[in-house]
Amino acid sequence: MGIIERRGEIMNLLQGGGGVLGNMHFTLDGSDDPSNVLNLMALDAYVTGAQPHAVVRALDMVADDVDLIPEGGSLIRSISGISFLQLVTGEGWTLRTQRWRDGTGQAVVTAETRERAEEVAAYVTERTGTAEEPGEDKVDMGFWYRSARGPFRSTRSISAPRWPEIERNYSSSAGSALGKLMATRSSDVTGRLVLLHGPPGTGKTTALRALAREWAPWCQVDTVLDPEAFFSDPSYLMEVIIGSEMDMVLDDGETRREHWRLMVLEDCDELIRGEAKEASGQSLARLLNLTDGLLGQGREIMVAITTNERLDRLHPAVVRPGRCLAQIEVGELSPLESTDWMGGEAVREPMTLAELYAKRGGTDPTRTESAIPQQHVGQYL
Secondary structure, eight states, X not given: OOHHHHXXXXXXXXXXXXXXXXXXXXXXXXXXXXXXXXXXXXHHHHHHTSSOEEEEEEEOSOOTTOOOOOTTOEEEEEEESSXXXXXXXXXXXXXXXXXXXXXXXXXXXXXXXXXHHHHHHHHHHHHSOOOOOOOTTEEEEEEEEEETTEEEEEEEEXXXXXXXHHGGGSOHHHHXXXXXXXXXXXXGOOOSEEEXXXXXXXXXXXXXXXXXXXXXXTXXXXXXXXXXXXXXXXXXXXXXXXXXXXXXXXXXXXXXXXXEEEEEXXXXXXXXXXXXXXXXXXXXXXXXXXXXXXXXXXXXXXXXXXXXXXXXXXXXXXXXXXXXXXXXXXXXXXXHHHHHHTTTOOOOSOBOHHHHHHHHTTOOTTOOOOOOOOOOTTOOO
């Protein structure tokens, strides 16, 4: 019996607080909501065997106004809230779609035949958008974070300069080391940790964006937005490291399984400084295990960390020989380098890249705001 014919029977069962759906026993109480009912109804034909074939598809960039009802389909249920759900049925198939607020979604199709299930799933995926195609000055980057639904990865096309375009933004020593890193290929990888350290405003993040573009042919770069949760939660860590394989589209249009990944962790001072073992518990141990331990074995993955800490303040285990593919101090430009960067305008003190941009924009980076006069306690504001 199909879901449309069984709808009245299902609702009668639900009014009684529970019942049997196919071979599945269920109960409902005050903690349940309409989505539980919709999900039960979506499984009816699959549980009974009337539609034994199921296809699940992840959806990217689902527009708010997109119509996900295939031709011949009838809308049975819909729910609006934290996510938007629809239950649609047609001749020999059932479709459940869900769209979350971030624009992503999921489609679950059951059907009498595998071909019909794939056909309905293909219709839905074609109706949804795809990630923006990267232009000549852009690169695809993934962003991981822990959401209410667990670890989640969102993809964006970000602006990324070519290394020759920004090389002069770095001191000679940093530029030379970064240049070697940019030229690295998969066959050159030895250590699994890329460490960029130096004061704020020296261009560490810009260098990583350029690295993502230079490495794009052989390495996918992802940023972890919540590194504290990433290393403190083993299930989050394992989902990202073990449970997520990605495909890379080559220039000829063919697809192959991606091998190398670079996980970017920005401003992780607490994680890798000298007292991190006491302060961060197992987080440091898991980082080291990922880059040079059992966890990282068999996984072609690297970790890039930026920090404002000096090298001598970092934990010895992080900077030991053999662990780092690159360990680069990204510091200020010398007065001579700064003068050259300014096009000949004399600079007498070392300056960071941010200070140079401020100076070129007409702002004196050395000027400090005047202090607010101390007010006596009790004065009216």
